[in-house]
Amino acid sequence: MDEDRRGKLQRLRERGVEPFPHAFPGVGPISVVHEAHAGLEAGEDTEAVHRVAGRLAARRGHGKAAFLDVVDRSGRIQVHARLDVLGQDGFEDLLGLDLGDLVGVDGTAFKSRRGELSLKATGWTLLAKSLLPPPEKFHGLEDVETRYRRRELDLMANEESRALFILRSKVVAAIRRWLDARGFLEVETPVLQPLYGGALARPFTTHHNSLGRDLYLRIATELYLKRLIVGGLERVYELGKDFRNEGLSPKHNPEFTMLEFYEAYADYTDIASELEQLVAYVATEVGYEGEIDFATPWRRVTLRDAILKETGVDVLAARDRGSLLAAAAGQGIELDSTETWPRLVDDLLSKHVEPKLAQPTFILDYPVELSPFAKAHRSEPGLVERFECFAGGMEFANAFTELNDPDEQRARFEEQARLSAQGEKESQPYDEDYVRALEQGMPPTGGIGVGIDRLVMLMAGRSSIREVVLFPTMR
RNA sequence: GCCCCCGUAGCUCAGUGGUUAGAGCGGCGGUCUUUUAAACCGCGCGGCGCGAGUUCGAUUCUCGCCGGGGGCACCA
Numbered sequence: 230m231d232e233d234r235r236g237k238l239q240r241l242r243e244r245g246v247e248p249f250p251h252a253f254p255g256v257g258p259i260s261v262v263h264e265a266h267a268g269l270e271a272g273e274d275t276e277a278v279h280r281v282a283g284r285l286a287a288r289r290g291h292g293k294a295a296f297l298d299v300v301d302r303s304g305r306i307q308v309h310a311r312l313d314v315l316g317q318d319g320f321e322d323l324l325g326l327d328l329g330d331l332v333g334v335d336g337t338a339f340k341s342r343r344g345e346l347s348l349k350a351t352g353w354t355l356l357a358k359s360l361l362p363p364p365e366k367f368h369g370l371e372d373v374e375t376r377y378r379r380r381e382l383d384l385m386a387n388e389e390s391r392a393l394f395i396l397r398s399k400v401v402a403a404i405r406r407w408l409d410a411r412g413f414l415e416v417e418t419p420v421l422q423p424l425y426g427g428a429l430a431r432p433f434t435t436h437h438n439s440l441g442r443d444l445y446l447r448i449a450t451e452l453y454l455k456r457l458i459v460g461g462l463e464r465v466y467e468l469g470k471d472f473r474n475e476g477l478s479p480k481h482n483p484e485f486t487m488l489e490f491y492e493a494y495a496d497y498t499d500i501a502s503e504l505e506q507l508v509a510y511v512a513t514e515v516g517y518e519g520e521i522d523f524a525t526p527w528r529r530v531t532l533r534d535a536i537l538k539e540t541g542v543d544v545l546a547a548r549d550r551g552s553l554l555a556a557a558a559g560q561g562i563e564l565d566s567t568e569t570w571p572r573l574v575d576d577l578l579s580k581h582v583e584p585k586l587a588q589p590t591f592i593l594d595y596p597v598e599l600s601p602f603a604k605a606h607r608s609e610p611g612l613v614e615r616f617e618c619f620a621g622g623m624e625f626a627n628a629f630t631e632l633n634d635p636d637e638q639r640a641r642f643e644e645q646a647r648l649s650a651q652g653e654k655e656s657q658p659y660d661e662d663y664v665r666a667l668e669q670g671m672p673p674t675g676g677i678g679v680g681i682d683r684l685v686m687l688m689a690g691r692s693s694i695r696e697v698v699l700f701p702t703m704r
Numbered sequence: 705g706c707c708c709c710c711g712u713a714g715c716u717c718a719g720u721g722g723u724u725a726g727a728g729c730g731g732c733g734g735u736c737u738u739u740u741a742a743a744c745c746g747c748g749c750g751g752c753g754c755g756a757g758u759u760c761g762a763u764u765c766u767c768g769c770c771g772g773g774g775g776c777a778c779c780a
Contacts, residue, residue, distance in 0.1 A: 233731065272738085287740075294737035311737060328730070341738045365715035365729050367741045372715085374772045386715085430779070475779040476705090579780080617780080624780055680780075704772070 234327055234360045241358070246322075248358040253333040256282040260303035262338060263346055271344040275337060279348060281306060282333040282356060284385060285326055287366055295324055296347070299334060302391065307347040308334050314351060323350070328366070329359035329385075380699050396515055397685045397697060401468065403514040404488060404681075407507050413464040413490055418453035420446060420470070426660050427451030427602070428678075430473040433483075446472035449678065450489045451602065455631060456666045458491050458674050466490035468681070479693040480623055483702050486681040495675035496630040497614045501529070501591050504618060504626055504677060508589070512688065519690045520587075521620055527589040529616075532578065535592050539581045544574050544596075548611065569648070571598035586619035601641040601657050603629035621687050628677035635667035 241248045262279045269275065283301035293312040298305055312320045326332060333356050336348030364370035364386035376383040376390070383390045405415065423442070425432040427449030436443050450467045457465045471487045492499065505525040512523040530538075533545045541560040547553040550570045557564045557577070564573050574596055582592070594606055595615045603613035614630035632638050642664070645657040685697040695701035 289739050289742050290736080291739065291742080292736040294739085296739050296742080298740080307738095307740070309738065313737075339738090341740090343739070345738085345740070347738080362714040362730065367729060368716040370715070372772090374711095375715095377772095382715095428780080473779070476777075478776095478779075479774090481779060575780095583780095627780075678780095683780090 234358070234362075237325065237327065238358050238360065241355070246355065248355060250354065250356060253282055253354060253356050255280050256333065258303040259283065259299070259301045259306045262306055262348070263304060266338045266340070266346055269338070269340040269346065271340050272342050274339040274349075277338045278335065278351075279338060280333065280335050281348065283331065284359075284363070285328055285330045285332055286363075288324070288326075288328065290324060293320075295320075297323070297326075297332075297350075299332060300385075302395075307341070307345050308336060308350050308353075309339075309341070309347045310350045310353075314349065315353075319353070323353055326355065327359060327362075329361070329363035330355060331357040331359065374703075377695060377701050378703060393689050393691070393697065394699060396689055399515045400511055400685050400688055401681065403511045404468065404507065406514075407510050408466050408490060411464070411503075413466045413492075414462055416454070416457060416462070416465050416467055417469070418447075418450050418457075418467060420472075422447050424658055424660055424662075425449075426657055426663070428471075428473070429599075429657070430475060433472050433474050448473050450487065451676070451678070452660060452663045454489055454491050455671060455674065455676065456663065458493055458631075459666045459669050459671045463493040463672075464491070477702060477704065479695070480683065482682065482694050482698055485694070485698075488679040488681055489676065491631070491674055491676040493672040493674050496673065497593075497616055497628055497675055500628045500675040500677050501616055501618075502526070504628065504679070505589065508684070511684070515688055517688055519688075521687060522588055527591060527618075529591045529593060531594045532574075532592050532596075533594070535582045536574070536577045539585060540577055542577060544577065545611075569598070571596050575599060583619055583624060584622045586622060589618065589620040591616045591618050597641075598644075600629060601645055602632050602638075604632045604634075605637070623683055623686070624680075625683040625687065626677055626679045628675065631671070631674040631676050633667055633671040633674060635664050638667055639664050 238248055257279060259281050262281060265277065266275065281299060281301065283299040285297060286300045286305065287298040289296040295310045297308040297310060299308055310320060310323050315323060333354040334348060334350050335352040336350040339347055339349055341347050364382050370376055370382050370386040384394070421435070421444040423444060425445040425448050428451070430448045432445040432448050434443055434445055448471055450469065450471070454465055454467060466488060468488045469486065470484050472484050475481060475483065477483070505527045509523045509525050517523065533543065537543050540557070540562055542556045542562065544553060547556040548570070550573065553570055553573050554564055554566055564576060568576065593616045594609060594612045595603070597605065597611060597613050600613045600615050603615040606612040606614050616628055617624050618626040632641065642657060642659040646659060682694050682697055686692070686694060689697060691697055
């Protein structure tokens, strides 16, 4: 079969036809052709000339005429080819194309008897020969492995996939518009870091040859961004990849896209209202019509109340491992008795609360042990001013009033070092550069991290992160 | 890392311990100047993921490996 296509390629060249021309100027999107003739009656002709280009997706021959479907990013259009218009050579060569070939077509718009908007081809050009057969035209490409590993085939075969990644692009563009309009500066901080930090996760390690030194791929942008707040940039954001050395799951890809933004003189309540406005704006901009109600304001509930409601356990009335294990057992909940108190609280949250949070919900006020960079709560001892935001049974954002007291930050790092000594793998390494920056004086600041892949999952109604990442990490 | 499931034509799939493994789409040839999963006629384009074993005989049974999916663990 490849030989058929290569044979055609060779014959084209022998006849002086360039199978891979350099350009095709003047192409318009297929969607524009549809929009321009939306009101046309079946059987009606026009003089309107259009030039489109795309992949040949289907062909229906009728002897001295034929219908060809051409697909571009914006849609699909039918081309009507006629022997009497194109001439013997032009007509036969057009029918000799293979499905998957890239073609440019000039033609006039008309609506067929069956009411399909079409272009009556007056001329055409081969724009690139395809040497491999495309996926099947009716069922499309369904094999999951091929769809992920060879995304180009998925994109050409499955319109939903194309639409999804166009949606993703719109989500990201809308986020930038929203932040830019509010005076946030987009910045770029190091991906390769001598010390990782800003999240509780294990990093990937790499090596710089001429420096002779190991470096880490960042697990978060947090600490560098706050140094920019110290520097007086006041409102900054970074939208980019973080890398965490952890397993794959429907909600986790080892490299993922994170938005973090920081705002001087704001606290976590300001950030919460900004997040709900941002996401509501994005939902509107991309035309979201799913089951999640992004209309503001979103539900707000404290971590204590959320866990209490779902499990009957009051984590603030059981502030050590023993009493929390006992309280959970009293409610018939089995917990891992080897875990630390903050881990147990996290367990209760992620197993018993998170799955139930279908509609957007802020969970507020976390134990300090879980949050080494969040500022102590102004009225609740032992807690910090932090929220995580959930929707679709999944966390997609994490924010706090930033800790800006350098001495307390130093103490938090020391506590993390203590946990690390106890075998906690995801603790924070001590970052002296960061503490020193805080000593320079950081204004009161609110900050947040938003998982963009997860936000796209919500907007697209997908349950797997691999569906919304173009080239997901494969086993 | 663990558990379960899957791996047949370019694509979507069916199938059997036994003579030359099937269908649709795609491809090739033919009829057909408004069809649309076009239709109709003709042609199968594959040693059934890889390796070993059981068996007279394996695509089909067993084991291992590779690849994938789902779940768990990990993780936010």
